[in-house]
Amino acid sequence: MRPAQVERIWTATASCWCRKKRPSAMASSDGVKVVDSGVQAALEKLRLGLPLGGRMKPTFEAMGRVLKTGAQLRFRTATGPDGKAWEKSWRAKNEGGQTLSLTRRLRNSLAYQATESSVAVGTNVIYAAIHQFGGVIRAKAGPFLSIPVTPAARAAGSPRNMTGLHVVQSLKGQFMLVDDKGVTQYLLKKQVTIPARPFLGVSDGDQKELLSIAEKHLQATWKR
Incomplete structure:
Protein backbone atom coordinates (compact mmCIF):
# COMPACT_ATOMS: atom_id res chain seq x y z
CA MET A 1 0.00 0.00 0.00
CA GLY A 135 9.44 26.58 4.27
CA VAL A 136 10.49 28.94 1.51
CA ILE A 137 9.90 28.29 -2.20
CA ARG A 138 12.21 30.21 -4.52
CA ALA A 139 12.00 30.80 -8.25
CA LYS A 140 14.36 28.51 -10.19
CA ALA A 141 13.23 28.27 -13.80
CA GLY A 142 12.90 32.05 -14.14
CA PRO A 143 13.13 35.31 -12.21
CA PHE A 144 9.68 34.94 -10.65
CA LEU A 145 7.17 32.46 -9.33
CA SER A 146 3.71 32.87 -10.82
CA ILE A 147 1.14 32.75 -8.02
CA PRO A 148 -2.45 32.29 -9.30
CA VAL A 149 -4.96 34.47 -7.46
CA THR A 150 -8.18 33.70 -9.34
CA PRO A 151 -10.10 30.50 -10.07
CA ALA A 152 -9.40 31.01 -13.79
CA ALA A 153 -5.65 31.27 -13.20
CA ARG A 154 -5.64 28.17 -11.02
CA ALA A 155 -7.58 26.26 -13.67
CA ALA A 156 -5.10 27.38 -16.35
CA GLY A 157 -2.21 26.14 -14.24
CA SER A 158 0.37 28.38 -15.91
CA PRO A 159 0.36 31.89 -17.40
CA ARG A 160 1.40 30.24 -20.67
CA ASN A 161 -2.07 28.76 -20.86
CA MET A 162 -3.81 32.15 -20.61
CA THR A 163 -3.92 34.72 -23.41
CA GLY A 164 -3.89 38.48 -23.19
CA LEU A 165 -1.75 38.75 -20.06
CA HIS A 166 0.71 41.56 -19.53
CA VAL A 167 3.02 42.63 -16.71
CA VAL A 168 2.21 45.64 -14.54
CA GLN A 169 3.79 46.98 -11.37
CA SER A 170 1.82 48.35 -8.45
CA LEU A 171 2.72 51.54 -6.58
CA LYS A 172 4.21 49.32 -3.87
CA GLY A 173 6.48 47.61 -6.40
CA GLN A 174 4.54 44.35 -6.73
CA PHE A 175 4.75 42.81 -10.21
CA MET A 176 1.55 41.21 -11.51
CA LEU A 177 0.12 39.60 -14.61
CA VAL A 178 -3.20 41.18 -15.52
CA ASP A 179 -5.62 40.34 -18.30
CA ASP A 180 -7.16 42.64 -20.91
CA LYS A 181 -9.90 43.61 -18.45
CA GLY A 182 -7.38 44.73 -15.86
CA VAL A 183 -8.00 41.77 -13.57
CA THR A 184 -4.94 40.51 -11.74
CA GLN A 185 -4.53 36.81 -12.54
CA TYR A 186 -1.06 36.12 -11.12
CA LEU A 187 1.29 37.71 -8.63
CA LEU A 188 4.97 37.52 -9.59
CA LYS A 189 7.27 36.86 -6.64
CA LYS A 190 10.91 35.83 -6.31
CA GLN A 191 10.02 33.64 -3.36
CA VAL A 192 7.09 32.76 -1.12
CA THR A 193 7.04 31.57 2.47
CA ILE A 194 4.67 28.72 3.25
Whole structure:
Protein backbone atom coordinates (compact mmCIF):
# COMPACT_ATOMS: atom_id res chain seq x y z
CA MET A 1 0.00 0.00 0.00
CA ARG A 2 2.99 2.28 0.55
CA PRO A 3 3.60 4.35 -2.63
CA ALA A 4 6.93 4.42 -4.38
CA GLN A 5 9.56 7.03 -3.59
CA VAL A 6 8.52 7.47 0.00
CA GLU A 7 10.89 8.15 2.87
CA ARG A 8 10.30 7.62 6.56
CA ILE A 9 10.65 10.90 8.42
CA TRP A 10 11.59 8.93 11.51
CA THR A 11 11.80 5.29 12.50
CA ALA A 12 9.90 4.05 15.54
CA THR A 13 6.98 1.83 16.50
CA ALA A 14 4.59 4.22 14.79
CA SER A 15 5.53 6.97 12.39
CA CYS A 16 4.49 9.49 9.78
CA TRP A 17 6.02 9.82 6.33
CA CYS A 18 5.95 12.18 3.38
CA ARG A 19 7.21 11.75 -0.13
CA LYS A 20 10.78 12.91 -0.63
CA LYS A 21 12.30 15.19 -0.86
CA ARG A 22 11.77 17.69 1.88
CA PRO A 23 12.59 21.34 1.09
CA SER A 24 15.99 22.50 2.34
CA ALA A 25 14.31 24.87 4.76
CA MET A 26 13.04 21.84 6.63
CA ALA A 27 16.25 19.82 6.67
CA SER A 28 16.81 20.43 10.37
CA SER A 29 13.44 19.01 11.37
CA ASP A 30 13.41 15.72 13.24
CA GLY A 31 10.03 14.77 11.84
CA VAL A 32 6.79 13.93 13.58
CA LYS A 33 6.89 11.84 16.72
CA VAL A 34 3.65 9.95 17.16
CA VAL A 35 3.74 7.58 20.09
CA ASP A 36 4.40 8.54 23.71
CA SER A 37 6.17 6.44 26.33
CA GLY A 38 2.89 5.08 27.72
CA VAL A 39 1.86 3.65 24.37
CA GLN A 40 5.36 2.30 23.77
CA ALA A 41 5.29 0.54 27.15
CA ALA A 42 1.85 -0.95 26.46
CA LEU A 43 3.01 -2.21 23.08
CA GLU A 44 6.08 -3.80 24.64
CA LYS A 45 3.88 -5.57 27.20
CA LEU A 46 1.64 -6.77 24.41
CA ARG A 47 4.61 -8.03 22.40
CA LEU A 48 6.03 -9.91 25.39
CA GLY A 49 2.63 -11.36 26.25
CA LEU A 50 1.94 -12.77 22.81
CA PRO A 51 2.08 -16.53 22.45
CA LEU A 52 4.56 -18.03 19.99
CA GLY A 53 3.41 -17.06 16.52
CA GLY A 54 1.11 -14.34 17.89
CA ARG A 55 0.46 -11.36 15.66
CA MET A 56 0.95 -7.65 16.31
CA LYS A 57 -0.30 -6.49 12.92
CA PRO A 58 -3.99 -6.21 13.98
CA THR A 59 -2.92 -3.84 16.77
CA PHE A 60 -0.94 -1.65 14.39
CA GLU A 61 -3.75 -1.68 11.83
CA ALA A 62 -6.15 -0.35 14.46
CA MET A 63 -3.62 2.34 15.38
CA GLY A 64 -3.18 3.21 11.71
CA ARG A 65 -6.90 3.83 11.34
CA VAL A 66 -6.85 6.17 14.34
CA LEU A 67 -3.85 8.13 13.05
CA LYS A 68 -5.23 8.39 9.51
CA THR A 69 -8.65 9.56 10.71
CA GLY A 70 -7.05 12.11 13.03
CA ALA A 71 -4.94 13.53 10.19
CA GLN A 72 -7.94 13.76 7.87
CA LEU A 73 -10.06 15.56 10.46
CA ARG A 74 -7.41 18.27 10.76
CA PHE A 75 -8.24 19.44 7.25
CA ARG A 76 -11.81 20.05 8.45
CA THR A 77 -10.85 21.80 11.68
CA ALA A 78 -7.78 23.56 10.19
CA THR A 79 -5.76 22.80 13.30
CA GLY A 80 -2.54 20.94 14.01
CA PRO A 81 -2.12 17.93 16.31
CA ASP A 82 -1.39 20.36 19.16
CA GLY A 83 -4.73 22.12 18.65
CA LYS A 84 -3.23 25.32 17.23
CA ALA A 85 -5.16 26.82 14.33
CA TRP A 86 -3.52 26.87 10.89
CA GLU A 87 -2.80 30.21 9.32
CA LYS A 88 -5.49 30.79 6.69
CA SER A 89 -4.40 30.64 3.08
CA TRP A 90 -4.80 33.65 0.78
CA ARG A 91 -7.56 31.84 -1.09
CA ALA A 92 -9.50 30.98 2.06
CA LYS A 93 -9.25 34.57 3.27
CA ASN A 94 -10.29 36.20 0.01
CA GLU A 95 -12.52 33.63 -1.69
CA GLY A 96 -13.82 31.55 1.19
CA GLY A 97 -13.54 27.82 1.66
CA GLN A 98 -11.06 25.87 3.76
CA THR A 99 -7.28 26.05 3.80
CA LEU A 100 -5.52 23.13 2.03
CA SER A 101 -8.88 21.81 0.87
CA LEU A 102 -9.40 23.22 -2.62
CA THR A 103 -9.11 19.85 -4.39
CA ARG A 104 -8.83 17.67 -1.25
CA ARG A 105 -6.07 15.76 -2.99
CA LEU A 106 -3.74 15.96 -0.01
CA ARG A 107 -6.40 14.87 2.48
CA ASN A 108 -7.58 12.02 0.28
CA SER A 109 -4.03 10.77 -0.30
CA LEU A 110 -3.46 9.92 3.37
CA ALA A 111 -2.89 6.23 3.97
CA TYR A 112 -1.39 3.89 6.51
CA GLN A 113 0.78 0.79 6.28
CA ALA A 114 0.85 -1.73 9.11
CA THR A 115 3.27 -4.61 9.60
CA GLU A 116 3.96 -6.99 12.47
CA SER A 117 6.38 -4.48 13.99
CA SER A 118 5.23 -0.96 13.05
CA VAL A 119 2.69 1.33 11.48
CA ALA A 120 3.36 4.33 9.25
CA VAL A 121 0.81 6.97 8.32
CA GLY A 122 1.41 9.53 5.59
CA THR A 123 1.13 10.57 1.97
CA ASN A 124 3.04 10.35 -1.30
CA VAL A 125 1.93 13.81 -2.50
CA ILE A 126 5.13 15.68 -3.31
CA TYR A 127 4.03 19.01 -1.80
CA ALA A 128 2.89 17.47 1.50
CA ALA A 129 6.17 18.16 3.32
CA ILE A 130 6.21 21.90 2.62
CA HIS A 131 2.75 22.22 4.18
CA GLN A 132 3.57 19.94 7.11
CA PHE A 133 6.78 21.76 8.08
CA GLY A 134 6.60 25.11 6.29
CA GLY A 135 9.44 26.58 4.27
CA VAL A 136 10.49 28.94 1.51
CA ILE A 137 9.90 28.29 -2.20
CA ARG A 138 12.21 30.21 -4.52
CA ALA A 139 12.00 30.80 -8.25
CA LYS A 140 14.36 28.51 -10.19
CA ALA A 141 13.23 28.27 -13.80
CA GLY A 142 12.90 32.05 -14.14
CA PRO A 143 13.13 35.31 -12.21
CA PHE A 144 9.68 34.94 -10.65
CA LEU A 145 7.17 32.46 -9.33
CA SER A 146 3.71 32.87 -10.82
CA ILE A 147 1.14 32.75 -8.02
CA PRO A 148 -2.45 32.29 -9.30
CA VAL A 149 -4.96 34.47 -7.46
CA THR A 150 -8.18 33.70 -9.34
CA PRO A 151 -10.10 30.50 -10.07
CA ALA A 152 -9.40 31.01 -13.79
CA ALA A 153 -5.65 31.27 -13.20
CA ARG A 154 -5.64 28.17 -11.02
CA ALA A 155 -7.58 26.26 -13.67
CA ALA A 156 -5.10 27.38 -16.35
CA GLY A 157 -2.21 26.14 -14.24
CA SER A 158 0.37 28.38 -15.91
CA PRO A 159 0.36 31.89 -17.40
CA ARG A 160 1.40 30.24 -20.67
CA ASN A 161 -2.07 28.76 -20.86
CA MET A 162 -3.81 32.15 -20.61
CA THR A 163 -3.92 34.72 -23.41
CA GLY A 164 -3.89 38.48 -23.19
CA LEU A 165 -1.75 38.75 -20.06
CA HIS A 166 0.71 41.56 -19.53
CA VAL A 167 3.02 42.63 -16.71
CA VAL A 168 2.21 45.64 -14.54
CA GLN A 169 3.79 46.98 -11.37
CA SER A 170 1.82 48.35 -8.45
CA LEU A 171 2.72 51.54 -6.58
CA LYS A 172 4.21 49.32 -3.87
CA GLY A 173 6.48 47.61 -6.40
CA GLN A 174 4.54 44.35 -6.73
CA PHE A 175 4.75 42.81 -10.21
CA MET A 176 1.55 41.21 -11.51
CA LEU A 177 0.12 39.60 -14.61
CA VAL A 178 -3.20 41.18 -15.52
CA ASP A 179 -5.62 40.34 -18.30
CA ASP A 180 -7.16 42.64 -20.91
CA LYS A 181 -9.90 43.61 -18.45
CA GLY A 182 -7.38 44.73 -15.86
CA VAL A 183 -8.00 41.77 -13.57
CA THR A 184 -4.94 40.51 -11.74
CA GLN A 185 -4.53 36.81 -12.54
CA TYR A 186 -1.06 36.12 -11.12
CA LEU A 187 1.29 37.71 -8.63
CA LEU A 188 4.97 37.52 -9.59
CA LYS A 189 7.27 36.86 -6.64
CA LYS A 190 10.91 35.83 -6.31
CA GLN A 191 10.02 33.64 -3.36
CA VAL A 192 7.09 32.76 -1.12
CA THR A 193 7.04 31.57 2.47
CA ILE A 194 4.67 28.72 3.25
CA PRO A 195 3.65 28.58 6.92
CA ALA A 196 3.66 25.20 8.63
CA ARG A 197 0.21 23.66 8.72
CA PRO A 198 0.87 20.27 10.35
CA PHE A 199 -1.68 17.56 9.67
CA LEU A 200 0.44 14.49 10.46
CA GLY A 201 1.06 13.74 14.09
CA VAL A 202 -0.97 12.82 17.13
CA SER A 203 -3.22 14.80 19.41
CA ASP A 204 -3.80 14.14 23.09
CA GLY A 205 -7.05 12.43 22.13
CA ASP A 206 -5.24 10.26 19.59
CA GLN A 207 -2.69 9.23 22.21
CA LYS A 208 -5.47 8.08 24.53
CA GLU A 209 -7.01 6.03 21.71
CA LEU A 210 -3.67 4.45 20.84
CA LEU A 211 -3.05 3.54 24.47
CA SER A 212 -6.57 2.10 24.73
CA ILE A 213 -6.00 -0.03 21.62
CA ALA A 214 -2.75 -1.44 23.01
CA GLU A 215 -4.33 -2.18 26.39
CA LYS A 216 -7.40 -3.86 24.85
CA HIS A 217 -5.25 -6.08 22.66
CA LEU A 218 -3.12 -6.92 25.70
CA GLN A 219 -6.19 -7.86 27.76
CA ALA A 220 -7.57 -9.96 24.91
CA THR A 221 -4.26 -11.81 24.67
CA TRP A 222 -4.24 -12.70 28.38
CA LYS A 223 -7.86 -13.92 28.24
CA ARG A 224 -7.05 -16.57 25.63
